[in-house]
Amino acid sequence: MFGTTLVLALRSIRRHLLRSFLTILGIVIGVGAVVTMVTLGKATTAAVQQQISALGTNVLQVRPGQGFGRGGGGPRPPEFDQADVEAIANQVAGVTAVAPQASTTATAIYEGANWSTSINGTTSAFLTVQPWPLSAGRYWTAAEQEAGKAVCLIGNTVRQNLYRGGDAVGTRMRLGNISCDVIGTLSKRGQGGFGDQDDVVVMPIKAVQRRFTGSRDIRLMLVGVDSAYSTDTVQAQIADLLRQRRRITDGKDDDFNIFDTAQIRDTLTGTTTLLTRIVAAVAGISLVVGGIGIMNIMLVSVTERTREIGIRLAIGAVAREVLLQFLVEAVALSCLGGIIGLILAQGVILALVPLMQVPWTFDPQINLIAFAISAVIGVVFGYFPARRAAALNPIDALRHE
Amino acid sequence: MTGTLMADPLIRLRDVTKVYGSGATQFQALKGVDLDIKAGDFVAVMGPSGSGKSTTMNILGCLDVPSAGEFLFRGHHIERLDRDQRALLRRRYLGFVFQGFNLLSRTSALENVELPLLYRGDDKRARREAAMGALEKVGLDRWWDHTPAELSGGQQQRVAIARAIVTSPDVLLADEPTGNLDSERSVEIMELLTDLNRTNGITVLMVTHEPDMAAFARTVVHFKDGLVERIEARHRQGQAVEA
Numbered sequence: 001m002f003g004t005t006l007v008l009a010l011r012s013i014r015r016h017l018l019r020s021f022l023t024i025l026g027i028v029i030g031v032g033a034v035v036t037m038v039t040l041g042k043a044t045t046a047a048v049q050q051q052i053s054a055l056g057t058n059v060l061q062v063r064p065g066q067g068f069g070r071g072g073g074g075p076r077p078p079e080f081d082q083a084d085v086e087a088i089a090n091q092v093a094g095v096t097a098v099a100p101q102a103s104t105t106a107t108a109i110y111e112g113a114n115w116s117t118s119i120n121g122t123t124s125a126f127l128t129v130q131p132w133p134l135s136a137g138r139y140w141t142a143a144e145q146e147a148g149k150a151v152c153l154i155g156n157t158v159r160q161n162l163y164r165g166g167d168a169v170g171t172r173m174r175l176g177n178i179s180c181d182v183i184g185t186l187s188k189r190g191q192g193g194f195g196d197q198d199d200v201v202v203m204p205i206k207a208v209q210r211r212f213t214g215s216r217d218i219r220l221m222l223v224g225v226d227s228a229y230s231t232d233t234v235q236a237q238i239a240d241l242l243r244q245r246r247r248i249t250d251g252k253d254d255d256f257n258i259f260d261t262a263q264i265r266d267t268l269t270g271t272t273t274l275l276t277r278i279v280a281a282v283a284g285i286s287l288v289v290g291g292i293g294i295m296n297i298m299l300v301s302v303t304e305r306t307r308e309i310g311i312r313l314a315i316g317a318v319a320r321e322v323l324l325q326f327l328v329e330a331v332a333l334s335c336l337g338g339i340i341g342l343i344l345a346q347g348v349i350l351a352l353v354p355l356m357q358v359p360w361t362f363d364p365q366i367n368l369i370a371f372a373i374s375a376v377i378g379v380v381f382g383y384f385p386a387r388r389a390a391a392l393n394p395i396d397a398l399r400h401e
Numbered sequence: 402m403t404g405t406l407m408a409d410p411l412i413r414l415r416d417v418t419k420v421y422g423s424g425a426t427q428f429q430a431l432k433g434v435d436l437d438i439k440a441g442d443f444v445a446v447m448g449p450s451g452s453g454k455s456t457t458m459n460i461l462g463c464l465d466v467p468s469a470g471e472f473l474f475r476g477h478h479i480e481r482l483d484r485d486q487r488a489l490l491r492r493r494y495l496g497f498v499f500q501g502f503n504l505l506s507r508t509s510a511l512e513n514v515e516l517p518l519l520y521r522g523d524d525k526r527a528r529r530e531a532a533m534g535a536l537e538k539v540g541l542d543r544w545w546d547h548t549p550a551e552l553s554g555g556q557q558q559r560v561a562i563a564r565a566i567v568t569s570p571d572v573l574l575a576d577e578p579t580g581n582l583d584s585e586r587s588v589e590i591m592e593l594l595t596d597l598n599r600t601n602g603i604t605v606l607m608v609t610h611e612p613d614m615a616a617f618a619r620t621v622v623h624f625k626d627g628l629v630e631r632i633e634a635r636h637r638q639g640q641a642v643e644a
Contacts, residue, residue: 015507315517316492318485
């Protein structure tokens with residue numbers, strides 16, 4: 001009997017193609033909007049996570065000063081030095097490596113092309129904490145690091161601008177007032193949450209300290225944490241150690257700060273997820289509006305087809321069959337709208353993904369949920385008109401003009 | 402029909418009354434109708450508007466129930482059946498033809514004829530076969546894919562008749578089947594009904610205003626003021642009938 005009813009419903013939809021299309025438009029847009037929003041929201045979350053992961057997972061960033069800035073007035077907190085780096089590396093359990101960083105900016109010049117970029121002085125520990133493969137060349141040797149030789153690895157953006165994308169390894173370029181051998185090129189990382197990560201020249205820290213900053217100060221330490229250890233515990237131990245070394249008495253605030261990249265990632269992920277939910281909820285409202293549209297048309301349809309219902313009742317349809325027919329019709333309509341909405345969403349997602357620079361994803365769960373909701377809407381908003389049709393008296397229905 | 406003398410009639414109404422409304426607006430449409438209809442008869446029901454003939458037809462068609470009295474169909478009490486039971490009875494034993502054809506618009510002749518079979522649960526092939534057979538019987542098998550809008554009034558009524566007989570019903574109820582047709586088309590329809598009555602043994606109950614159409618019947622029942630005024634048994638079909 002259900003198969004028969006489905007045949008009847010599909011015939012009726014086919015007979016009124018334009019009206020059927022207009023009826024389901026609300027559902028099409030609703031399902032399309034929900035799926036598009038949720039998918040793009042999740043893609044954005046994934047992109048944010050990916051960018052933060054590029055900073056290294058299980059990495060703590062240790063800086064002098066409070067918060068991101070250097071704090072309010074008062075004396076400027078002292079920078080770190082090599083002894084701090086070694087103390088953390090040797091005395092705190094669960095630390096895999098500590099990469100000191102001294103950075104500055106300078107103009108790089110090669111054969112008439114010049115490019116202003118940032119210089120990042122560090123040690124080979126940097127590559128342990130935050131692996132960054134080379135696209136060509138080699139890393140510096142321990143001897144070069146120790147000697148503070150003027151050798152450098154250049155990021156992809158620098159290579160594009162100075163070398164027009166050509167081969168840079170083995171050349172010598174000018175960096176501020178010094179000249180520097182390019183021994184390797186770093187692979188492309190892309191846009192990060194904090195600007196272009198490829199616009200950088202990486203050198204041994206001693207070279208940067210000696211030739212640029214003129215001090216042994218260390219502006220930032222990247223601390224790699226063994227994944228078997230809790231970053232919170234390691235963070236607390238580093239804080240204790242630094243307080244001792246910097247002779248901060250009890251009751252006084254830290255004059256340094258430790259950032260957990262995982263924490264930043266969780267915060268940003270939480271924000272994008274929340275935004276996704278809000279937008280999805282707004283899109284969900286259009287689904288409900290679409291459902292009301294279906295009810296509206298089905299009610300009109302019942303009135304308009306009173307005679308047809310009369311005929312069906314006269315030739316022997318029982319009330320339940322008429323109810324089921326209209327219900328199935330409403331559900332078939334809304335499911336059809338759901339399917340078209342899903343297809344529409346895939347098209348919109350494909351069009352928007354390159355514009356938003358997020359990875360393309362297909363989330364079966366949200367597609368299924370949106371489709372299920374469209375079916376439920378058909379049942380809920382189709383029931384009332386269907387009951388009305390089933391309750392008609394055949395004699396009156398047949399007389400209806 | 403011979404040898405039915407002792408048998409129960411197919412349809413028996415006993416003291417059937419029908420009251421519409423209540424209180425001051427109450428209206429008694431039937432005031433105690435007694436009527437027997439034998440299986441295989443061709444009955445024309447005549448009478449002025451408000452005489453109770455439509456009400457009687459609605460009751461005979463199991464579309465309505467009497468307020469009081471007995472209605473037996475094949476020996477069973479119908480007045481006690483509920484809505485759905487009556488629907489199943491209509492599905493199995495009755496076929497309807499209306500003055501206004503009442504075909505589904507934008508629906509091919511074949512699909513219209515298939516409709517009762519859909520409710521009976523026949524599979525696609527059986528439906529198609531039976532529907533084509535019924536269309537052939539009314540001479541419209543070549544028009545099976547035309548919608549009502551593409552057919553003349555006479556053709557539409559033939560499709561409606563095909564729809565009514567596709568389930569091989571015992572009784573065909575026709576409510577002024579020629580009311581919307583010119584006289585030539587009307588005679589064709591009446592000849593078709595007569596043929597179905599004779600060759601298929603379908604009992605035909607027909608409401609009509611026109612004596613010319615009633616002349617095709619074997620029995621003519623005259624209604625007046627909610628009662629059966631007289632029953633005219635005719636020995637020869639085609640004989641003139643008084644209005």
